[in-house]
Amino acid sequence: MTTEFWNGNMAAAQAVKRARVQLIAAYPITPQTHTVEYLSQFVNDGELDARMVKVESEHSALSACAGAAAVGARSFTASCSQGIQLMSEVMYFTSGMRFPVVMAIANRTLSVPVNIWPDHQDTLVNRDSCWLQIYAVSVQEVYDLMLMAYPIAEDPEVNLPLLISYDGFILSHASEPVVTITQEEADQFIQPPGQTDRAILDPENPLQFGEVLFPEWYPDYEYKKHRALADSLTVIDRTFRKFKEQFGREYHVVETEGTGDAEVVIIGIGSMMQTARYAASEMRKRGEKVGVANLRTFRPFPEEELVKAVGHAKTVLVLDRDIGYGTSGMVYQDVTRTFYHQEQRPELLNFIIGLGGKDITPKTIERCLELGKPGFTGQSVFWPDARGPKEGIPYSEGLTA
Amino acid sequence: MDSTSINLAPGVTGTDMHEVRLVGRGGQGVVTAGDLLGKAAVLEGRYAQSIPTFGPERRGALSQCTVRVSKDEILLKCSSTSPGVLVVLDSSIWHFAPITLGLVPGGRLIFNSTRPPAEIDAELRGGKYGYQPGIDDFEVLTVDATSIAMEILGRPITNTSMMGAFVGATGIISMDSLARVLEERFGEKAALNIQAAKAAAAGIRKIGD
Known part of the structure; x- marks a missing residue:
């Protein structure tokens, strides 16, 4: 445990590294870009064993993450503003297929007028995409909440994508003291990737995802999605308590x-x-x-x-x-x-x-x-x-x- | 310079918190300076925060950074509203932005300038650039950081010199802590930057000097 002086994007990247994420795909957009730049440095330096996928748009970035999640891998992307709007179609696919992808959002308003500064328009308009949305209020919280992101999203009771939001510039570019955890501590808290019981694509056991569902069963499927999101409060609360037991910092919804x-x-x-x-x-x-x-x-x-x-x-x-x-x-x-x-x-x-x-x-x-x-x-x-x-x-x- | 001998710059009225506004142009190292000053305060066991504000432009445009230092966690998540210290890295950018907004009584303004502090003081009080500090009780200091940087570093990058001037003029962090963070950040190049910081701390001019 050390105390670092990190900005929000660095705190997010460091926590993603601790979660041993296996695939990262993102498209640059201010004020998020640092997050993925830091991660690409970690991968280059051998600090993180992950695949960086270069994509031509945010739509592809989330598609790559969803594809990775389909085979049981842990995937991560980051975006904001127009970037999330371009992803929006895939956001619904990701939650519909119940893939626990995690995304960091350095909140930035929507254009036009063009503006690179923060408000919550970009995440709130995606309110009904059936993603969990958790908001950090300090750089320490960006780090802690990102550490808790995968345990929450991948919980068998949840299995939904999750985004951690933090205000652009005012948190993404601002530095504050961050109490960090070691990789060993992280490995105790976050289950290693790949150990999942959820349905995944496997040639030995063929399955299909994202099928057509006729009106007869459509409402039943939607109700289950809706309940999984609403009931994830229990899992979030449980994860907050477990985090407090292990690291001492207390969180409430x-x-x-x-x-x-x-x-x-x-x-x-x-x-x-x-x-x-x-x-x-x-x-x-x-x-x-x-x-x-x-x-x-x-x-x-x-x-x-x-x-x-x-x-x-x-x-x-x-x-x-x-x-x-x-x-x-x-x-x-x-x-x-x-x-x-x-x-x-x-x-x-x-x-x-x-x-x-x-x-x-x-x-x-x-x-x-x-x-x-x-x-x-x-x-x-x-x-x-x-x-x-x-x-x-x-x-x-x-x-x- | 021993920071304990310095008359400490004022904090935000009614709190133990110091608020510093760094002002310069993109490319001069304003954001890095804010980050390193915050880091130095954290090294001293205090809480600190550095919040940069800049636009989508790159080099040359107005760039500002708020640094707050306190013994306790800082809740404020906004740019400086009541700075006790202004560090101005660029000799001309402050003509275009109301940099003294919210300045608290007893505030200290440190300009990178070759000019005598009395001249800048008169311009600010006279509202030459369309804004006035709104208070009478403030002190203007100058240091020729560009010459110091050119002489010691061979480049007109003034942020490390101005960080030294900040230490010399305010006592909010110590020169030892600044030297430590410069060593961490710049490795081999740190020695010259520390030399520049110390030269700037020693080269501060007050009105009447």
């Missing part, structure tokens, strides 16, 4: 701070939730009861844990670093669905912040809290970062008839 007696709870995903923790602790010093609940997993969506975390809070502020065009933020949609049938339903307000890398500072969070103070007054979705109709007044929207 919903990470809370100060929610116990909070009147206002801030909810969201990604690195901005650390800044929110900072802002909330500053507000507490001024006597305001603010709590923070970071959703570490967006898929599966941790409904019960979220309801528990919010407790008796009167108001919930959902921060979305994304926009479901024409409606609200995408995390907000799941949060409102979660609370609709609860007996105690807090007021739910939505804040669209940090789009295209707009910096989310403690002031941004304080502004959201300020705007949320009057509670629901007909407006539920606020855009504090955009230049509003008047100085100091942001655009806000309610339900329109």
Whole structure:
């Protein structure tokens, strides 16, 4: 165990090396590119016994990874932004065939306008591709979550692809101290590749994947996929506990701070939730009861844990670093669905912040809290970062008839 | 230079955290400097963070890096909003960007420049380039890092010299720690870079010098 000073892309690559990944295929795109560059160096230097496959696009990169998974190999790719959109078709194939491919995403917004900076648009629009989506909030978490990625994805109860998301630049290019683990420790935690009981392509035992399924059985297959994703929460929780037993660092699907007696709870995903923790602790010093609940997993969506975390809070502020065009933020949609049938339903307000890398500072969070103070007054979705109709007044929207 | 003898630069008001903003042009080693300063602080048993911000352009465009150092974990995941120290690697880029944004009282600004610090100080206070620091209490220092780099390294790469000036002017990390990370990063070439760092620390000019 040593403490290194790594950026997020390096932390991801180092964890992939520890997982003894066997096949890597990716196409370069800022701010992900380093991840695969580091890995290709490890392979070149003999530190990782993996096959690097050069491909002409992200569509092919994920296809190669899915093909490797089909024969039982452990495969990895990394991408972001338009790259994931080009992969999108294959993402559905990968989850449909129940291949536990792991992908690192250095979140970057979607074009156009062209912009290389972070928001969560790229991963959230792939919400329904039946991939697990886990979000890191620090470089240490990028490393730890990537170490846990294969044990979760390859668990016989899951067998689904998984992506680990971390904000471009603000985590991918930022360096922070990372407590590392040795290969021996990793081998105890992560089952060596190739030892799988799942169905794989094998000439001795011929099988077919990705077959036509007629309407008679289609809903049954879909229900199983849907349940596997929803129930993966149990496996994630089990893996988090096992990780804590072995390495001491504690993870929860919903990470809370100060929610116990909070009147206002801030909810969201990604690195901005650390800044929110900072802002909330500053507000507490001024006597305001603010709590923070970071959703570490967006898929599966941790409904019960979220309801528990919010407790008796009167108001919930959902921060979305994304926009479901024409409606609200995408995390907000799941949060409102979660609370609709609860007996105690807090007021739910939505804040669209940090789009295209707009910096989310403690002031941004304080502004959201300020705007949320009057509670629901007909407006539920606020855009504090955009230049509003008047100085100091942001655009806000309610339900329109 | 013994860092304990240096009057420590100010941290973020109300915390023990130091926030440093490095400013330069792509290719001058701003990102590497941020990374190495953070690494040096981690060597000293502290928590550190280095967050670069740059655009899709390559050499020559504005490049910035935020370095934070604290005894505890740093939660902030954003660029510097309240720097106590500015390290400006390029003598002209700061004409085009409001580099003093959020500067805290007592802030120290270290410019790579051949000019006397009083001249730059007057330009900043007078808002010559369209922005002003918004506070009166700050100190401008200069060091001719380009000449030092040319003389010792034979190339106008000023990041190692400016890291030395940072150590000399702020005391946030020690010269020993800086030397150790330079050795780790540059191997055989480290000796000259350490020499450049020390020369820059010794070559800082204050107003009135």
